Amino acid sequence: xxxxxxxxxxxxxxxxxxxxxxxxxxxxxxxxxxxxxxxxxxxxxxxxxxxxxxxxxxxxxxxxxxxxxxxxxxxxxxxxxxxxxxxxxxxxxxxxxxxxxxxxxxxxxxxxxxxxxxxxxxxxxxxxxxxxxxxxxxxxxxxxxxxxxxxxxxxxxxxxxxxxxxxxxxxxxxxxxxxxxxxxxxxxxxxxxxxxxxxxxxxxxxxxxxxxxxxxxxxxxxxxxxxxxxxxxxxxxxxxxxxxxxxxxxxx
Amino acid sequence: xxxxxxxxxxxxxxxxxxxxxxxxxxxxxxxxxxxxxxxxxxxxxxxxxxxxxxxxxxxxxxxxxxxxxxxxxxxxxxxxxxxxxxxxxxxxxxxxxxxxxxxxxxxxxxxxxxxxxxxxxxxxxxxxxxxxxxxxxxxxxxxxxxxxxxxxxxxxxxxxxxxxxxxxxxxxxxxxxxxxxxxxxxxxxxxxxxxxxxxxxxxxxxxxxxxxxxxxxxxxxxxxxxxxxxxxxxxxxxxxxxxxxxxxxxxxxxxxxxxxxxxxxxxxxxxxxxxxxxxxxxxxxxxxxxxxxxxxxxxx
Numbered sequence: 001x002x003x004x005x006x007x008x009x010x011x012x013x014x015x016x017x018x019x020x021x022x023x024x025x026x027x028x029x030x031x032x033x034x035x036x037x038x039x040x041x042x043x044x045x046x047x048x049x050x051x052x053x054x055x056x057x058x059x060x061x062x063x064x065x066x067x068x069x070x071x072x073x074x075x076x077x078x079x080x081x082x083x084x085x086x087x088x089x090x091x092x093x094x095x096x097x098x099x100x101x102x103x104x105x106x107x108x109x110x111x112x113x114x115x116x117x118x119x120x121x122x123x124x125x126x127x128x129x130x131x132x133x134x135x136x137x138x139x140x141x142x143x144x145x146x147x148x149x150x151x152x153x154x155x156x157x158x159x160x161x162x163x164x165x166x167x168x169x170x171x172x173x174x175x176x177x178x179x180x181x182x183x184x185x186x187x188x189x190x191x192x193x194x195x196x197x198x199x200x201x202x203x204x205x206x207x208x209x210x211x212x213x214x215x216x217x218x219x220x221x222x223x224x225x226x227x228x229x230x231x232x233x234x235x236x237x238x239x240x241x242x243x244x245x246x247x248x249x250x251x252x
Numbered sequence: 253x254x255x256x257x258x259x260x261x262x263x264x265x266x267x268x269x270x271x272x273x274x275x276x277x278x279x280x281x282x283x284x285x286x287x288x289x290x291x292x293x294x295x296x297x298x299x300x301x302x303x304x305x306x307x308x309x310x311x312x313x314x315x316x317x318x319x320x321x322x323x324x325x326x327x328x329x330x331x332x333x334x335x336x337x338x339x340x341x342x343x344x345x346x347x348x349x350x351x352x353x354x355x356x357x358x359x360x361x362x363x364x365x366x367x368x369x370x371x372x373x374x375x376x377x378x379x380x381x382x383x384x385x386x387x388x389x390x391x392x393x394x395x396x397x398x399x400x401x402x403x404x405x406x407x408x409x410x411x412x413x414x415x416x417x418x419x420x421x422x423x424x425x426x427x428x429x430x431x432x433x434x435x436x437x438x439x440x441x442x443x444x445x446x447x448x449x450x451x452x453x454x455x456x457x458x459x460x461x462x463x464x465x466x467x468x469x470x471x472x473x474x475x476x477x478x479x480x481x482x483x484x485x486x487x488x489x490x491x492x493x494x495x496x497x498x499x500x501x502x503x504x505x506x507x508x509x510x511x512x513x514x515x516x517x518x519x520x521x522x523x524x525x526x527x528x529x530x531x532x533x534x535x536x537x538x539x540x541x542x543x544x545x546x547x548x549x550x551x552x
Contacts, residue, residue: 054449077451085449093442097464101267106460107450132263135270150446157450 001068002029003193004036004053004161010061011045011052022048024217025062030210032160035187035194037208039201039241045217046197047088050163053195054085066161077111084154085163089170090146094138100124100149101134107156123152127182144175148182155186162187164196168203180206201242213238278544288540294533302350311340313347313500322516333518335509341522344500348523351501352530355416355485356478362420364474367427372458372466374428375435386432392425398487405493412501415494419484423477427470434466468542475538479531486527502527 011023023045030036038046051057053064055075064071071079087093094103104120113119124131127148138146147167154162167183168176180203187194198204204211211228213220213235221238233239264270282288301308310329317338325333332341374385392400401418408414438444439462447461486503488494495501497508502523509520 054445056445056449075449075451080449080451085446087442087446089442093446095443095447095461095464098461099270101270106447106452110447110451110456135264135267135273153446153450 003032003034003067004028004030004195005065005068006049006053006062007065008062009049009052009059009064011048011057012060013058022057022217023052026212026214026217026219027062028212028219028222030193030195032193033187033191034210035196035208037204037211038195038197038214039199039204039211040214040220041199041241043216044214046199046214047165048217050085050165050195050197053083053163080107080159081111081157082159083161083163084157084159085165086147086150086154086167088166090143090150091138091170093150094146094153096138099135099137100129100141103138103149104153104156107153111157113157119156123156126155126186127152142175143171144179147171147175147179151179151182151186155190158190159192161193161195164194166198166200167196169198169200176203183207213241281544282540285540285543287536288543291533291536291538291540294529295537298349298353298530298533301346302353305346305350309340309343309346311343313339313343314498315339322512322519324516325518325522332522333516335505335519336512341505341518344505345502345523345526348500348502348505348526349530351412351495351499352482352485352527355412355419356481356534358416359419359423359481359485360474360478362416363424364427364470366420367424367429368431368463368466368470370424371428371431371433372435372462375432376439376454376458376462382432385428389425389428392422393429395422397422398484401484401488402491402493405488410493410496412495412499415485415488418488419481423481423484426477427473430469430473431466434469435462438462438465468545471538471542471545475535475542478534478538479527482527482531 006029007027008025009023009027010021010025013020013022026045026049028036038049040046048057052059053071055071055073066079066082098106101120104123105116108114108116108119120134121131124134129145129148129152133141133145138149141149147170151167164183168179171179183194184207186192194207196204196207205225205228209225211223211225213223215237221233221235223233223238227233228242231239231242233242258269259273259276261269261273264273282292317334320330320334320338321336323330323334323338325331327333330340330342332345335341335344370385370389374382400422401415404418404421405414408417444457444461447457452461482502485494485501486506489501489503490507492504492507495504497504505523506520506527509516509523512519
């Protein structure tokens with residue numbers, strides 16, 4: 001049984017009589033400790049799937065199960081202790097008026113977990129930030145450092161599942177590699193399950209075991225890493241998507 | 253000098269040290285702004301005057317002496333002159349600072365807080381909560397401020413506390429509007445989504461994450477309104493619905509002086525000057541505080 005099971009998920013945004021279907025009956029399963037990638041062009045609904053899992057998008061059909069249980073609405077604390085998300089833009093995902101200390105200790109305060117000091121220090125260590133940064137504000141940090149803070153925050157509650165919404169697209173190339181390596185290291189160390197969104201196939205190739213290609217809110221094709229390496233795509237759309245960025249792929 | 257080093261430490265080791273260091277930095281930043289320092293000076297002087305009024309005042313502010321009525325400023329013993337009952341204007345202004353400060357503090361502690369609360373709740377929850385709260389706000393906004401305050405005082409009876417209550421009840425709607433507008437801009441941001449995803453409830457999100465973002469614009473409004481509060485209180489006093497005679501309230505003093513404005517200008521002008529200086533002080537200080545309270549402006 002897969003850890004994350006999504007069946008026929010549909011997400012429709014309604015506003016003033018108009019409706020936009022962002023995701024249409026998409027199904028996928030992510031095994032525990034797997035890294036699963038969602039690929040597609042802008043507007044294909046890949047980020048919406050992550051937001052739907054978190055309860056940030058209106059689910060209009062289908063089911064989402066984590067560990068075999070339907071996710072509750074509202075998601076609740078038990079859910080947040082299992083599933084956390086890293087957002088795309090580290091400039092927007094950290095509260096501008098909270099020090100890193102506040103940002104990192106907030107999840108502990110919400111869940112009534114003690115030993116705040118030790119845990120915050122440990123979290124900074126884990127993502128490779130000096131402990132002296134503890135009382136700085138986000139505006140005093142670079143983009144890569146901010147994304148490290150966002151990752152540290154997502155890991156404060158020791159979740160099993162990390163949803164990654166284009167975690168490196170707002171960063172420049174050298175910092176991208178650093179951040180991806182950090183994520184890979186944390187995944188091995190902690191046995192995390194990743195569900196990752198990206199439009200950058202080099203990133204997906206570097207990170208993911210399985211890939212779902214999406215177009216216009218629908219699933220086009222599911223591929224394994226081997227399929228990708230040997231270019232065994234079945235659909236034209238997937239092939240064109242991959243050939244467009246094949247020259248940028250990292251060597252395994 | 254060791255305290256200085258402790259405060260200036262780039263890498264504080266405890267939360268208390270970080271907070272103290274931040275406060276010290278804020279103080280340094282405030283000190284760099286001469287206008288804010290002028291505002292702070294005026295405010296501190298007002299506080300001292302209010303505190304020390306019984307020792308500073310040369311005369312009893314209420315004692316009447318009809319033989320000394322309407323003396324011009326710089327008369328011996330009466331540096332600001334006397335009013336129509338022969339009371340020393342300087343003493344009345346010094347004692348009046350207590351009443352003014354009391355009114356301003358009470359209004360500032362109630363109206364913006366209530367407005368902030370209503371605005372953020374309406375903006376954050378949206379839907380029918382928003383609709384109900386904002387229509388109530390609209391109703392309060394639709395009434396002219398002074399008329400509503402008058403109606404309230406008429407119902408509650410004249411007096412200082414009721415005047416404060418009336419002013420507070422009429423001045424919260426703009427704060428609610430400002431706070432709601434700010435809330436709408438931040439409620440869908442990623443950092444709010446992140447804290448919700450950590451399992452935070454509405455109260456924690458609003459109090460800890462949304463209110464700090466609304467605070468600067470509310471502070472701007474408060475400082476702009478501070479003079480207005482003094483003037484509304486003065487207006488109520490002027491109409492005889494605020495502080496009752498013989499208590500020396502600045503607005504009431506202007507009101508009683510208007511009869512003599514052409515011949516004995518000082519009776520109304522002196523308390524007017526006091527209101528002007530104090531309003532200016534609050535405005536300057538508030539402006540400086542707003543700059544300081546925004547950590548993003550730290551580097552500038």
